[in-house]
Amino acid sequence: MTMATMDRRGFLRAGTCAALAFGAPRILFAQAATERRFVFILQRGAADGLDIVVPYADPAYAQLRGAIAVDASAAAKLDGTFALHPSLAELAKLYAAKEALFVHAVASPYRDRSHFDGQNVLETGGESAYQLKDGWMNRLVGLLPRHKGDAIALAPTIPMALRGAAQVESYAPSALPEARDELLRQVERLYASDAQLHALWSAALDARGMGGESATGRRQQDPAALGRMAARFLSQPQGPRIAMIETQGWDTHSAQRARLAAQLRGLDATIAAMRDGLGAAWRDTVVLVATEFGRTAAANGTGGTDHGTASAALLAGGALQGGRVIADWPGLQRAALHEGRDLKPTTGLDALIASVAAECFALDRERVARTLFPQGRLSQAMPRLLRA
Template identity: 45%
Template sequence: MLNRRHLLSLTGSLAVLGALPARLALADAPTDARFVLAIQRGAMDGLHAVPPYADPHYKALRGNLALADDGGAKGLLDLDGKFGLHPKLAALKSWYDQGEMLVVHAVATPYRERSHFDGQDLLENGSAQPHAGNSGWLNRAIGLMGGDDRRLGLALGPEVPLALRGETAVASWAPDKLPSAAPDFLNLVQAMYAKQPALQTVLRQAIDADRLAQAAVGSTAGMASFRPGNAARILAESGGKLLAQPNGPRIAVLELQGWDTHTNQNGRMAQALAQMNDALAALKQSLGPVWAKTVVMTATEFGRTARPNGSNGTDHGTATALFLAGGAVAGKRVIANWPGLDSGRLYQDRDLAPTTDFRSVAKAVLQAHLGLPPEALDRVVFPQSAAAKPMADLLRS
């Protein structure tokens, strides 16, 4: 609910009004499609999440990190006779079987170094170099969609990630720690701004947006149960309810943590994958019928080394796996120009070699699902990226 922190921010300059929940307000959106970008911060090991168990070098290369393919309870979930899913991804497996999830393997951004900071910056700014700009590719994409002052984008969390930053205004939502403002306090602020049209308008928008959030999420979505272990699920569930509103946002970014698995990868990956599985399952449930119009895409800064290190973990690598899920996805496929895992085919003799550009997948979603023109994708959203052609047939016609 609207609280004193939101209201007191009105007393500052107009520059601080960006924190207000008023940015949730939206009318007559230029698209009815929904898109969620789930950023896996820390570099997800695609060989662990989607093991290529039929590759003859898989088991020997992965050692203790190799998942069993014997059909046991702790073994991988078979996809197509060549690739499987980690057993903690049961929801995604059910979507795959229903034709609502696919995997793109051996995928990477143009980044070839191994810095988390630089890799995440490039992943989100959409250029071929880290720190090439201060705006994100998803913000620029939203800007091309029109909608005037309508806020199409939504950051799920207390901060707006780089992917959503830029000239186009976006929303943010997170459970609030502070108590709601008393009605008398609201009346006082409204009276104070009675002769300040700009502030009065923003306050009115904030109140309207709060009503939208209350109707979608409810007043019980507070911080009492908001902990690191279930934060992603709560944000995903609430975000889905907001996206499902006819006058709500259309595009959201959800951040998933816990992928930097230098040690004890079997346990840490199981936890991170379980949290992702639960968050995305909650997202689907809260979207309801709107799931049929939704695409969820995962993204991470880079993959991890093909061989385990001495701490039963992996270090920073190159290519990884990417998930596309949603009712709009033409699923039940693993798309992979598979490079192989023998020593001569690994990138720099250590990493899964990249064969698919991440931008080709993102462009396909933005063009086929959100209706952006190809020329703008190459020039504005992902500058100087004409060589990365949109992948075909990822979505239902």
């Protein structure tokens, strides 16, 4: 094989994947020989856990937040200490059905409040930014039995959490008009004599069909549509069993009340649509929602909050032992705050991720912890999170 042939194949491969991956949603999928589904939703921008899972019984909350504090009378009471933001109406229903739970005062090991570095630590599983070169989700895929390929990314690019040795293909619906059937047949014939390119083309068309491309080749990327698309992939008998969804816009330095409410309505719609689309498979599904770090305990002067430390993680799914809030609550009095400004972390996000992943796929927790977070800092025990 000549170098020219190699270049041509590389170009065609890149062109094919780019043509099919040019689009909006950022969802990553992997397959495993199991009926359990694991979905990780990343809130990029540092989501404010104090306004998502509201510590209404802590008197310092209202004092610190002032005008932007969530009105506890409008929020769904979870227990005698915490309430759920009113924009999360569907998650409140899941909590009542014991299909959601929340973990508060949770954080990764990162403490320096930079979005890029914090996201890198969260996605790679390192102790510091750029210490590791692959993602914890990719390493999780490597622990699972291989089942018709390793992973697929419904995204123009693959986020750090799923980069690594395990194979990751990509898919995203195009915003361009749908290609004519005759063009698709011509491309099929062009690739027919090349085993490598023909396999790539066939896989791309399979993913396109799974994604449910419309007759116009366009897809409205609202949050509910995102959840339905994830459900279409995850509900396929030979489809993926691991997924990642990226959400943006959680950096609420100003006008937080309105902006956070809109963000949470979108998250709520995504999870509800995924639940409805999965049908019976929802019973075998776990959704973990987390962010790179939280926000300051006190409001700033522009109706928002600044970069902080601990936040809240959300879990949803029919596989959960839900209906509870897990929190070693440190309190919001000034002496209890991290560096006098932030909610103090009392639960490691790494420990939570390792426990959820191990329970979901019936793997040894210590092995999962060592693989996903190789620095070995996971001595913290977690209560059982999923049904046996």
